[in-house]
Structure formats: C-alpha cells, structure tokens
Amino acid sequence: MAQSLIVLFLAISIGFFAGRLKIGKVSLGVSAVMFVGLFLGHLGYSMQADLIQFVREFGLILFVYGIGIQVGPTFFSSFKKEGLVFNALGVGTVFLGGIIAYLIHILANVKVENAVGLMSGSVTNTPGLGAAKSTLIEIQKQLNLPADHFSDPAIAYAITYPIGVFGIIFLIIVAKNALKIDLEKEVILLKKKNKDHENAIVRQKCRVTKSEVIGKTFKQVFKEFHIDNVIISRQKQSGTKVVYSPSLDSIIKAKDVLMVVAKQKDINHFIDIVGKISTDLFIESEEDVTTKILSVTHKTAIHKTLAELDLYNQYDVKVTRVIRSGLEILAQPSLELFYGDTLMVVGNKEAIQEAEKIIGNSKKILLEPDFLSLFGGLIFGLIIGSIPIVIPSLPVPLKLGLAAGPLLAALFISRYGGVGVIHSYINNGAIHFMKDLGICMFFAAVGIKAGHGFYDNFISNNGWMWIYYGCFITFIPLTLLVLISRFVFKLNFYQMVGIMSGSYTDPAALAFSTKYLDSDIPNQSYATVYPLVTISRILVAQLLILLFAS
Template identity: 30%
Template sequence: MVQTLIENPLLLLFLVAAVGYPLGRVKVFGMSLGVGAVLFVGIAVGSLHPDLKSPEIVYVLGQALFVYTVGLAAGPAFVASLRRDGMRNNMLIACALLCAGILCLVLKKSLGLSAGVAAGMFAGSLTTSPALAAVLDTIKQTALTEQLDRLLAEPVVGFSVTYPIGVIGVVLAIMLAQRIWKVDYQAEAASLRGHEDDTSKNVTCTFKIHQLDPPGSTVAELGALHNWKVLFGRIKRGDEFFMATPHTKLADGDLVMAVGDPEDLALVAKAFGERRRDIRIDRTEYEYRRIFVSNPTVVGRTIGQLNLRERFGEVVTEVRRGDDAYQPRAEMVLELGDLVRVLAHRDHMEEVCAFFGNSYRKVSEVDIMTFSFGLVLGLCVGLIPFPFPGGGTLKLGFAGGPLIVALILGTYGRMGGMVWTLPYSVNMTVRQIGLTLFLASIGTRAGYTFFQTLSRGGGLSIFLAGAAITFFASLTVLFIGYRFMKIPMSYLSGMIAGMHTQIAVLGYAKDQTGNDFPDQGYASVYPVATIGKIILVHIIVSSPW
C-alpha cells in the first residue's frame, strides 16, 4: 500500500484530504479541528516513509490559490480596517513578534543552540518560510565553503522540528481561548457588520401619515432629520401607486411602505402616526423579484452610480452575498453573484433583469483570463528581490506576492472592462480547494522529517522550545487583544493567523467563526508580520549572544 501511494502522489493527496476533512468535523469536548485535520493526517501518513510526500508544486499551487482568493474577497474591508484601527493592530503584532524574538534568544542561550538552529526554530515556530529562505540566503553569502553544507542544514533542522507545532499550537491556543471566554461568534458578526447593514431582523411595514412635520418634506429630508435607517418603497396616494424616491414629497393621508429594523420602524410609526398591516397593491402593476448580478458592466459599481430609480423607477430592497443579507446603500459596491431583491413595475421587470444579468450560469463560471493574469502579477511580485539593510534581499514569495496584488485588485474591483473579483460561490470553492491542497501536501512533506528529527538527541528540546515560542506569541496576542483591546475574536483569530502567516490557521479560524472576518484580520497584519519576522530572524542568526 505504501509503495502504491509513493508511485501515485495524486492518489496520496486525495486520500489524505478524504480522510482528514471528515475527521475535522468530529467534535471532542465540543471542539473540532475543522479543515486543519487534513494537515495532521498528512503528517501522520508522511511519517511512514521518506518518499511518501506530494510534489512541491502542489502546496505552492494550493497556497497561491488560497491567498489570492482571500485577498480578492478581503480587499475593500482591508482598506477600511487599516483606516479604522490598522496601526493599533499592527503594533500589537509587531510587539508580540519582538517579544517572541527575545524569547528565542533566551532559549538559544539556555539550551546552547547554534545560531542557525535557533533561527530555523524561530521561523518554524512562527511558520514563516520566507524567513527561513532569508536565513539560508544569508548563510550562502557569508559562510566559508568548507562549512556551507553544515551551516545550511542547521536552520532546516530547527524549522522542520518546530513547524508542525507552529501550526498545531496556534490552533490549540485559539481553541482554548474561545472555550474559556465562551465567544459568541454570531453576535460578534452582527456587531462587526453594523446595524445599518444587517437585515436579518428586517421587517416590512406600512404607515399612514396623519400629520407630516414639517409639511411637504421629502423622503430624504425626513431621513436626515430623524436619522432613520429604513428604506421606503411603495406609496399609495388615493388610488394611485408609485415608487418612493429621495425627492418624493410626502403628504397627509399617504400610505407608505418601509423596510427596516423593528426599532427603526417604531420611530417612523411615532412620526407618521399610524401603522397599517400592508398596502394592498395590484400585482399587475408592481412586483418583487430576486435577481442575480452577472452583468460585468454592473459589477464593481456602487448602487448609487447605477441610477436605478431614474432608469427603471425601481428600488433595490436587499442584497444577499453568500449567507449574509445587507440593506442596500448608495455607496454599496455590487459583486458578481450578488442576489438583489428589487421592486419594480411589471412593464420594466424584464429590462431590469437584463440589466443585472440574472444568469446563474455566469455567476458559476471563472473568467480565466483575469483570474490567471491576476495570479501572474502576484507571483511576479513575489519573485522581486527587495534589498535588505546590512546585505541580503527580501522576497514576498508565492504567498505574499499574490496576497498583496489580490488586495489591490479586490479593492478596485474592476479596471476598465476587466473585472477582477470572483462570484462569491466560485471564490469559496477555489479557496477551499487551494487550502486543502496546501494542507495535504505540506503535511506529507513534513511528516517524516518531523518524527525522525524529534526522535534524535536534542530534537525534543528544540521541539519544546519552539512550542514555547508558538504558545507565547499566540496567547499574548489573544489575551491582550481580546481582554484589553476588545478586538472581536472573529477578527483577532485572523490576526493570529496573519502573525504566523499560516493559512492552515486561517482556515481553522474561518471554520470556527462561520464568517469571513478572519480574512480581514489576516490580510491587515500579514505584510508587517512577514517583514518583521525576516528582520528578527536576521538578528537571531547574526547575534553573538
């Protein structure tokens, strides 16, 4: 069986995924590993034989696909988070990494480790391959020829022993924190989305205006005056039905339909005077319909830019993206695959459908040209060597490059006729495939070396020292971030994954939270964490202490 798997790496890859994925759903004491179980199954299988591993291209491909799709989805929120509290969050991560670097130097001195092993241990416990590559590059440039092979092997040993605990330890830290603090992820998600965006509690009501104050006010004027967060739809005046616009002047006796949170609607009822059950409207005139956004000319534009009321006399009452529903606002940007609920005159409905596209097939497809071109840009950026102070170079690699480029492309959404974003369902599918490929491949590649090195003399002390660094960095950020800085766990777990630049942890965090906020936390600190760890590992390898 082992020989068969060695000769058929594709069979090995999907066997690990098929066994690991369902294991991740098994709960022990109310907790589960999620997609991270694929990594642990890969380590276990890979430990059976040195040749039992997936080709390197598999985990590189999986890693690139995963971080690129994460960046596309997180782009707009990433920019917003940086403006809001990005400096604070990055300072927290930078301080935690600095303390972890100091701890590594202390452990190096206490255990009598060489500089190369300590540098590899630091890189492995914080799962940063670019830092390991930077150390190896520095050694190649500075070491004597007769010592080169030995010095190059030292960081690899430290890295290989501590890398698995660098992943497992962070998962355990998050698991422990959410259990101790009894985190309510659903409540956090509702709070992070904001009251004006969450439509999960929205209801539709009809009001009769008894005495409008001030008389002759428009819908926009009343909304600004009372700070209402509701959406006005149909209006019945006498026997006439028409759509409300921001410029519509209301009058006493009007029957007005509004959609919003019950608390906001109560304020409207207090101002208008009477709440009715419904406006009885002839469906031969107006109708509701849910429409897929699949037209590329609409994607990447705000609802306000589309001039829907002027164009068709229709109103968007809700936007669904994945499992989340949002109350439409003028500045909201539409994405491929969004499901919009519109209210329009029957005579215009087909025209409205054609305008949005309404093709389920199109929102299930990938624009191979823009997707591939975006990935090419990201991979090329990852290959660019940036000069490093004191000698050496810094490369973002096949994870950092695609992530940075995807964040930029995701923020802009479109450039001319090129739409960079993916439909939500496609993004999630590609992301899941990429993560599974990465975890299964990296697990099989690390398994044998991990157990062999651990069984040799000195391997256990390196492993325990790496575990100490991993747990120290993770628990420090979790405790300070959640308890003192009041950062929501949904966001903080993504920051932890970003600090470790570890997509396996990000996958676990998303499984636990059930939302996409970990993506934003991950993307917001990833660049600082990557550069910070490369700087620190250079200090460790060159430190005389």
C-alpha cells in the same frame, strides 16, 4: 511522475479523512494532511524534487489568494470600527513571537532557520513557513551555497505544529473558566455595544399621519428634517390597492402607506417624523409592483454608480439593497457596482425585464469559472511578491514572496471590485474549493518532504526540547493577548477568541471556538486580523532568516 502523484493524492485523501475524526470537540481538519504526509515520507515514499516544490508553492498561492478574496470586502471597512485595536493586538503577538524565536536562537543555540520553523509551527502559520523556505532558497542561489547548507525549517514546524493547534484551544478553555465568562451576558453586552440589530438593512411599513409632511415631496421632507440613508421602495394611497415605487418628487398624502428600507435606527427616526407603524398588507402585494433579485454580470453596469445607471428614471425601477460578499449595503446613488453584486429591485415586471438587460443577471456566467480573472489576479500577486525591497547589510533583498504578494493582490482586487478585466467575484463554493485544495497541496508537499529522516532529525535535534521551546512561543504571546484584551481594552470574550484564532491563523481553533461557544461571532474578528497578521508573520519570518541565517 505517476508515482509522485499517487503519493500526493494518498496524502491528501487519507489526511482529509483523518482530519474529520474528532477527539471530543477537537479535530485536526486539513492539517491532518501534513501528518499523513510525514508518515508517508517516513515510510520512504517520495516525490520528484521539482514537482514537490511546485505543488508546495502553487498550493500556498491558491490558499492565500482565496483568503484575500474572501475577507477583502470587510477587511478595510473594519478599520473604521474596532479593527485598529484588533489588528494592533494581533500584530503585537506576531512581533513578540519573533522576539521569543530570536531569543531561542541566541540562548538555546538553535539555528535560526529551525527557530523560524519552531515559530511558524507553534502558531500554525503556514505562509510564514513558505516565506522562510523561499528566502532560504534565494540565499542559496545568490551566494551559491550547497543545497544542504541550511536545515529544513519544515522539520521544526511539523514537530511544534500540534502545540500550536491544541495550545490555543487549551487557552480558550482556560480563559473562559479563569475569567469566569458568562456567555449569555457577553452576547447581550456585544449587541448593546455594536447595536447589531440596527446595522442590518431592514424594511418596515409606516402610515403617514403627521401634518408637517402631508402635501410635501419626499425630497422636501428629507431635506427639511435631515433624513439620510432611507429609501422608500413602495407607496400606496389610502382607500386604494394600487402600489407604486415613488420618486423623490412624489407627493406624500394623508394616510399613505410607505415601505421604508434602511437601518432600524434610521427607520425609527423616519417614522417618528411622518407618522406611525402600519400593518397594511396590500402594500406587500406583487400585482402592481414586484421585488426581484438581479446579479450584475453585464459590462454596461460594472463599475457604474447607481446614479449613473439611473434605473428609476429610465425604467421606473428602484434599487433598495445591494448584497456584496454576504454584506447588505443600502443602495445609495454614489454606490459603485462590482461584478457579481446582487441587487434587490422594486418595480413592475415589464420594467424590471428592461432593467435586467442592462444589469445582465446571467446566473450561468456566475457559475462558470472566470480563469482570466483568477490567474490574472495571481499574476498580479506574483509581481507584487517579486518586487525586491533592498535593505543595506541584508544578503538578498526583502520580498513579500509567493504568500504575501497574492494575499495583498486579492485584498486590493476585492476592495475595488477588480482591476481592468480582472474582477474579484468568485462564488463561495469555488473559494472554499480553492482554499482547501491549496492548503492540502501545501501540507502534503511539506509533510512528504519533511518526513524523510523525520525520526532521525527528531532524535538528533532533541525534538522534546523543540516542543518545550515551542510552548514559549505558543503560550506567552497568547496569554498576554488575553490579559491586555480583557483588562485594558475591555473586549468582549467572543471577539477576543476570534482575535486569538486569527493571530495564530489557526482555522482549527476557530472551528473549535465556534462550536464550543455555539456562535459565529468569533468569525468576524478572525477575518479582521487574519490578512495583516499573515503579512506580518511572513515579513518577520523573512527578516529573521535574512538577518541571522549563517
């Protein structure tokens, strides 16, 4: 056991260091752990069979669960915008890659488990490999086959993995030059298209000058002029320095100064109705009314709407914004609060202290790991992944498995803020640690196991031909994705690069593209397609094994 753990830790530590080394702007990142594991396995270092299987599966579970928790809040909302097109393009590349892998199996007489390994490596998809290996083990158990009946798809995966990493980077560079992309123009077009500056929640001061609203309450003005999605956080009357947080029944007087919180387009609409932009500085004073950030940690506030909490009527405290997973949301009365949400509140200090007792605002609790939620969510995911889907003529039922099950559970939990006592909040540092630890454990276990006899397998299976076959899976779907994205759907180049990286679930390519393009825009489309693409790759890998493994 000690020797096994030393080999595991060696692979992870040396691999993590090697992954930071750069060739130009390209580095292998955590995928270098797999290559170090291959080298150690080739030299004869080994791990106990049961331990290596546990490390591989547990690492994969941690990785996909962390991904699901991280992208869950934006995943579902993205379908309201361009997410449907993005995911259709991503899933299209998955099925085309599956078709090419099947043709390689038939035409080149490559075992289907090796073809699936080629497919997973050529698109750098780790969960697909994990699902394929789990399905092969399940078939062996159900049909009582010997352990060496099937080839190890990790060999083909390891051989073609570099093609996947460097192939997509190569295509990003080629696409930029071939399409003659002007990056500055692309940024301008994207801002114009998405109006990002109008989607952010901002605040602005205005002075009341229009006679149409003077003497009316905010409720009357909002109803009469059809004003929605606007919050008035502060009000100051002309000639005074007293600032207070108004209610909907507060009366608007001439020359009042108001602090408006909303999207920019809604603020512009409101100011057009009530008056003009103000430069008054007294309304920002913290003497009478102060602004504070509170975190939702108390059970009395979790899964309650802002209307149910009624902080304004109870404590004279107004919530203007809610920050969830890095996203700013306007504090509408119907908004349900989740554990870990951050509220931006306005009110006097004494009132905020009273409201704080209801909200919780315990920074210490947020920093402490909640293992009940983490492992409860993992149990939920394993149950989902273990549900058998019986399909006639298949040797064993289809299952989402240890990858897709936890991923779906994480997406569901993060979307609804939790299930019962299981909540979705995990601080960013813990999420990154969980993802990196999980993927390092998986890569190390896969590399060490595949490293035994890797050279012999490379020679006996004509590894150069496998690399050649892998190029078809890497380049054909991705080239079609570029052409269709650009010429059919007219997608922005930054978005297209994110879809390319997300379709191949390739964090190394994403890291390269953000540095190469000097922009974080690709991260958004990457996160949009990653979950559905991952689930699709898992299902395609399983179906190929179940349908054609002999």
